[in-house]
Amino acid sequence: MSTQTTAKRPNAFLEIIFNIAIPSLILMKLSGDEYLGTVPALIVALLFPLGYGLSDFIRNKSMNFISLLGFLSTLLTGSIGLFELDVEWLAIKEAAIPAVIGLVVLISGFWGKPLIAKVMLNPLLFNLDLIYQTLENKNKTQAFKARIQWANHLLSSTFVFSAAMNYLLAKWIVVSPAGTTEFNEQLGEMTLLSYPVIAIPSMVMLIAIMFYVVRSSMKLTGLTLDQILNGKN
Template sequence: MNNVRTHKPRPMVDLVVSIILPSAILMKLSGENDLGASGALITALAFPLAWGLFELIKYRKFNFIALLGLVSVLLTGGIGLFELDTKWLAIKEAAIPSIIGIAVLISTFTPYPLVKALLLNPEVMDVEKIHLKLKEHNSTNIFEKRLVTATYLIAGSFAFSAVMNYILAKWLVISPAGTPEFNEELGQLTLYSYPMIALPSMVMMIGIFYYLWRTIHDLTGLKLEEVVASNK
């Protein structure tokens, strides 16, 4: 019997725990009369770190992207606590989406391309039905070529995130690590990255998903309700 629980996305909880709470702590509680620079940094990063570990352990999905997210939190804490040059924060901010984008590209040369895991998710789409219809219409090769195009588009969205992360980090975080000012700027970086980077990236992903759906519809004739996976 399979006891692994199904993961249900909770975007509002993710937003509060990973962005709003850490940002508020960093910007409001970093003073010497509050938690102090180090105390506020540790407390703020504890929320997304604990939440990420909880999600990974509860649902037993130790995937590559989630693992990178946890590594990113730990690196941010290390830069602040060891008072490293802030250039490393900008490099780290750019490195994480860059690694994901490169991994997406490299995976196209393996039997397990990440684009299929990201876009052709059996929990969302009836993948078996799609493949059967593609074979019926002799469109499998065309579909595979469109998937490669989608791969380049996804990699491009991560490249956008990397560039914007670097620019935003260099622009906002200018104070030495280990100071209340650094924490406040880090809080602003965390807060501003959502509307300035995460939302545009999300719009790009929605556009790519729509491109894939139109491809499936054009090549198979399937309607949206026929493509969506049944939960029965």
């Protein structure tokens, strides 16, 4: 049990600062020729999310699937700007990353190992031994698995929403050719807007799914919230 608790939890505030705020400000304010210039500003802006991801990898000695996709996303964004590719590729890339995650979540359910179970049914939060034993005693295990499968589909749909919104946001904001100052500024604006427009609604949907899982656990087991939650840790 000690090996799993040694990994440090990500700091949400630092993630926003290094992955969104600083890169956006650099792209929007320092891309002009009188400052860093188009290409140097893009490189410097991309160094922050790349550096944060690398430091997180060094701290935790592991890189999960989502972190890897985030790294690839940053790399692809830089490639589109540096090689001056058509901006349509940016919109495709923005949609592809969450779409891939959503597909993995969906497939995990058909494999019999729904990803949502790993994400939400955490032994540090829930008294899983009591929940599973009670479900077995009440012959409700299959009903619970069906609820988790449905929750997994809902989780996959949040990534579909994110993919669609990412594509529309990129098409709406980033209209200038790659390699220009305007492209950098628009890229920074898109990154900044992605948090309130996409991340917050996705988080609300995630909380709603979490509430559904907790309510399902309580309803099928007959246990109270205090009994379901793991108060020992």
